[in-house]
Amino acid sequence: MPVEILSVQPEANAAFARAHDREALKSYYGFTVVWHEQRHDFSAVEDGTTLGVATIEIAASLATVKGVIVAPEARRRGIGRALLAQASDVANYYNCHKMTAEAPHGSAAQAFLEACGYHVEAVLPQHAFKLDMAVLRKFLL
Numbered sequence: 761m762p763v764e765i766l767s768v769q770p771e772a773n774a775a776f777a778r779a780h781d782r783e784a785l786k787s788y789y790g791f792t793v794v795w796h797e798q799r800h801d802f803s804a805v806e807d808g809t810t811l812g813v814a815t816i817e818i819a820a821s822l823a824t825v826k827g828v829i830v831a832p833e834a835r836r837r838g839i840g841r842a843l844l845a846q847a848s849d850v851a852n853y854y855n856c857h858k859m860t861a862e863a864p865h866g867s868a869a870q871a872f873l874e875a876c877g878y879h880v881e882a883v884l885p886q887h888a889f890k891l892d893m894a895v896l897r898k899f900l901l
């Protein structure tokens with residue numbers, strides 16, 4: 761009988777993933793890996809009002825900036841920079857060697873990340889929405 765490829769709900773694959781995860785990670789990275797993922801959320805609050813938020817995910821000693829949003833009326837007050845600084849401190853605490861983030865190439869978001877100490881390490885051509893996307897990084901250690 762030919763192998764069928766099915767679309768399934770994530771729960772349907774959980775037992776298989778648990779059974780094979782360890783060997784697959786070792787095969788993928790070339791050494792034994794204990795995989796651990798964390799997510800950290802930050803908010804910038806003034807007088808009880810949230811003016812900005814940020815999220816990072818940590819895995820494999822790498823912290824990935826998943827989002828930074830500052831309310832339009834609160835921009836250019838250093839809030840985004842302060843959110844990323846706090847995120848860096850937390851990533852550092854958890855022994856991350858590097859932070860990484862993506863932004864459309866040439867965008868205001870890229871300028872913001874560069875002002876926060878990030879450097880472009882690659883540009884992915886025709887990536888999200890077919891835009892060229894800059895991959896930026898900041899080393900922590």
Ligand SMILES: CC(C)(COP(=O)(O)OP(=O)(O)OC[C@H]1O[C@@H](n2cnc3c(N)ncnc32)[C@H](O)[C@@H]1OP(=O)(O)O)[C@@H](O)C(=O)NCCC(=O)NCCS
Pocket residue numbers: 825827828829830831834835836837838839840841842861862863868869871872873875876
């Ligand atoms: C990008 C964003 C998070 C910046 O937040 P912010 O609080 O305004 O940023 P800061 O005030 O901390 O800016 C720090 C530095 O980044 C740079 N910067 C920030 N916004 C910029 C913009 N629109 N264009 C160019 N440079 C910018 C500047 O060098 C700025 O320093 P300065 O104001 O002294 O010149 C905010 O504009 C936003 O929420 N945008 C929409 C979502 C988004 O693009 N998120 C970025 C994901 S990486």
